[in-house]
Amino acid sequence: MSDVVLLAKNVTMRFGGLTALNDFNLELKPRELVGLIGPNGAGKTTAFNALSGVYAPTEGTVSVGGEVVNGRRPNEISRLGLARTFQNIRLFKKLSVLDNVRLACHAKGKSELWQALLLTAEHERREAEMEKRAFELLDFMELSGRADEEAASLPYGMQRRLEIVRALATGPKVLCLDEPAAGMNATETAALMKLIHAIREKFGVAVLLIEHDMRLVMGISERLVVLDHGVTIAQGKPEAVRKDPKVIEAYLGVEEGHAPLDPEKA
Amino acid sequence: MRLVRALLPFAVGLPALWAIQAAAPPQLAIILVTAGVNVILAVSLNMVNGFTGQFSLGHAGFMAVGAYTAAKITLAMGEAPANWSPWLWNNGAFTLALLGGMLTAALAGLAVGIPSLRLRGDYLAIVTLGFNEIIRVFIENMRWLGGATGISGLPPYTSVVWVGLGALATVVVARRIVGSTHGRALLSVREDEVAAEAMGVDTVACKVHAFVLSAAFAGLGGGLLVHYILLVTPKSFTFVKSIEVVVMVVLGGMGSISGATLAALVLTFALELMRGLDQYRMVMYSLLLVVLMLSRPTGIFGTKEIWELLGPKRKKAAA
Ligand SMILES: Nc1ncnc2c1ncn2[C@@H]1O[C@H](COP(=O)(O)OP(=O)(O)OP(=O)(O)O)[C@@H](O)[C@H]1O
Ligand SMILES: [Mg+2]
Numbered sequence: 408m409s410d411v412v413l414l415a416k417n418v419t420m421r422f423g424g425l426t427a428l429n430d431f432n433l434e435l436k437p438r439e440l441v442g443l444i445g446p447n448g449a450g451k452t453t454a455f456n457a458l459s460g461v462y463a464p465t466e467g468t469v470s471v472g473g474e475v476v477n478g479r480r481p482n483e484i485s486r487l488g489l490a491r492t493f494q495n496i497r498l499f500k501k502l503s504v505l506d507n508v509r510l511a512c513h514a515k516g517k518s519e520l521w522q523a524l525l526l527t528a529e530h531e532r533r534e535a536e537m538e539k540r541a542f543e544l545l546d547f548m549e550l551s552g553r554a555d556e557e558a559a560s561l562p563y564g565m566q567r568r569l570e571i572v573r574a575l576a577t578g579p580k581v582l583c584l585d586e587p588a589a590g591m592n593a594t595e596t597a598a599l600m601k602l603i604h605a606i607r608e609k610f611g612v613a614v615l616l617i618e619h620d621m622r623l624v625m626g627i628s629e630r631l632v633v634l635d636h637g638v639t640i641a642q643g644k645p646e647a648v649r650k651d652p653k654v655i656e657a658y659l660g661v662e663e664g665h666a667p668l669d670p671e672k673a
Numbered sequence: 674m675r676l677v678r679a680l681l682p683f684a685v686g687l688p689a690l691w692a693i694q695a696a697a698p699p700q701l702a703i704i705l706v707t708a709g710v711n712v713i714l715a716v717s718l719n720m721v722n723g724f725t726g727q728f729s730l731g732h733a734g735f736m737a738v739g740a741y742t743a744a745k746i747t748l749a750m751g752e753a754p755a756n757w758s759p760w761l762w763n764n765g766a767f768t769l770a771l772l773g774g775m776l777t778a779a780l781a782g783l784a785v786g787i788p789s790l791r792l793r794g795d796y797l798a799i800v801t802l803g804f805n806e807i808i809r810v811f812i813e814n815m816r817w818l819g820g821a822t823g824i825s826g827l828p829p830y831t832s833v834v835w836v837g838l839g840a841l842a843t844v845v846v847a848r849r850i851v852g853s854t855h856g857r858a859l860l861s862v863r864e865d866e867v868a869a870e871a872m873g874v875d876t877v878a879c880k881v882h883a884f885v886l887s888a889a890f891a892g893l894g895g896g897l898l899v900h901y902i903l904l905v906t907p908k909s910f911t912f913v914k915s916i917e918v919v920v921m922v923v924l925g926g927m928g929s930i931s932g933a934t935l936a937a938l939v940l941t942f943a944l945e946l947m948r949g950l951d952q953y954r955m956v957m958y959s960l961l962l963v964v965l966m967l968s969r970p971t972g973i974f975g976t977k978e979i980w981e982l983l984g985p986k987r988k989k990a991a992a
Contacts, residue, residue, distance in 0.1 A: 460870075461867065461870075480875075481870040481871050482869075482871075482872075482876070485870075485871055485873035490871070491871055493867075497865045497867060497868035497871075498864075498868070499860065499864035499865060499868065500864060501860075502861070502864060509854070509857060510854070510857040510858065510860075510869075510872060511872040511873070512854075513857070513873065517853075517854040518854070520850075520853075520855050523849055523854075523855055523856075524846060524849050524850070525676070526675065526678060526849065528675060530853070533854075534853065534854070537854065573872065574872075577872055577873050
């Protein structure tokens with residue numbers, strides 16, 4: 408095992424004539440919490456999609472846990488230890504909260520189909536283990552009280568948290584969160600940022616956190632990567648990045664208000 | 674002990690089916706067999722259309738594959754040799770024939786499932802419909818399969834008990850699958866493919882599995898049906914039959930096993946009860962469908978099971 412859990416090397420992503428991500432480089436060590444910031448349309452979500460296998464990078468290589476994953480399908484990349492959430496919330500709406508999480512536990516020790524059909528002891532033990540693990544995670548995020556409810560029936564903020572629980576349930580080394588605070592008010596956002604910090608401590612995962620409001624991630628990130636028009640314009644400690652003239656310029660006029668929520672292109 | 678629990682539905686079901694068979698007058702037996710076969714078809718199609726949310730419109734094609742295979746096997750086995758108990762021989766031959774039918778239907782499911790994976794929605798529906806017709810036309814042109822007239826004189830192996838066991842097996846398999854990780858993976862494909870992939874679900878494998886399993890049980894339905902009407906002909910497996918099954922699944926609520934079961938039973942019995950109406954029968958049938966779909970647009974139960982709608986919230990599913 409290398410001590411780099413996520414590595415992006417010269418990753419470029421083009422859509423026809425548009426270079427949404429240009430020569431993107433990133434190295435994530437275990438338990439690191441890195442903020443990926445940038446104004447609307449900077450290419451943050453595109454970076455996630457290229458890392459998680461939703462898109463195959465036009466150029467460059469991505470490795471997860473030391474293994475090159477270019478051209479691998481998202482489900483394989485997930486099994487190698489990269490979990491993600493979606494900017495526009497993509498829960499399994501009609502499944503229960505518990506099932507959303509249980510489903511994601513499956514990568515670890517699911518039983519064979521015939522065992523499920525014959526209700527073997529091993530099958531039941533594994534199902535019970537998954538349920539237990541799912542409840543542990545739900546407990547941690549204060550969602551276990553609503554385990555039996557349909558995911559779509561949860562209030563917005565809880566849906567966002569459920570998405571994080573679901574991603575955690577896959578047992579990742581790297582957790583990529585795409586604007587988890589989008590649409591939340593200031594109190595909720597502050598609580599969420601604390602929670603993300605706590606997740607990193609408790610589960611020992613590295614976190615890559617997208618946020619276009621720089622101030623939110625300042626407090627909890629050890630490092631920031633700033634994208635603008637697909638280009639990495641700054642990288643480093645939050646205090647240094649904040650003072651970087653290029654960053655200030657890119658953010659001018661954007662930093663104050665929340666930009667409207669995109670209907671997403673995950 | 675565990676095996677007992679796994680087989681419990683059958684241990685309970687078998688005596689009940691025997692009792693029903695003994696009590697049912699012949700006219701009722703016909704309806705029961707038809708209804709049972711329809712339950713098998715609806716619940717198995719539900720594995721593809723309901724669980725994974727794909728749109729297959731070729732279920733009758735898989736039925737045909739299973740039916741012809743089973744028919745060929747029972748005909749080849751013939752009557753019991755002198756030193757065999759006929760009961761044992763007949764039931765053994767039929768078991769083998771049905772399993773053979775399920776196997777070939779499953780292979781057909783694999784053959785159709787894999788190339789169709791890149792297709793979605795209407796496109797998949799058209800391809801599966803095309804497959805249905807190809808199978809039918811293929812059979813019509815094969816002398817060794819009886820051509821357009823089919824093969825008659827099949828042994829009368831199918832009984833209420835056989836169909837009942839088949840329906841029970843289909844329902845139990847469907848139930849246990851949705852109650853497991855495998856089933857949840859299928860449902861996640863229906864809910865959101867991109868998210869499912871991101872959670873490590875192999876959506877391609879899921880779709881193929883669902884297709885194969887669904888086809889196998891369609892084959893079982895086909896095998897049971899033709900050993901009741903004692904005739905296997907391509908006319909039984911036109912796309913009209915496929916649509917009939919889709920109607921049951923849609924009516925029951927996509928993904929609801931109890932819904933598909935109930936819809937299959939209700940529609941079969943409704944059609945029988947309306948027999949006296951002669952030419953107005955199909956009009957009434959269509960009217961019934963229209964009314965039901967208008968009053969419950971997502972099917973009788975939506976994606977839920979009966980017991981989830983009745984009674985208080987259960988704490989934990991006991992499958
Ligand atoms: N699949 C696609 N096809 C074509 N263009 C795309 C695609 N996905 C993203 N883009 C474009 O790439 C650019 C970067 O988009 P991206 O969604 O990565 O921005 P972002 O930084 O996540 O912005 P936001 O803060 O609004 O979420 C945008 O101009 C967008 O229109
Ligand atoms: Mg984005």
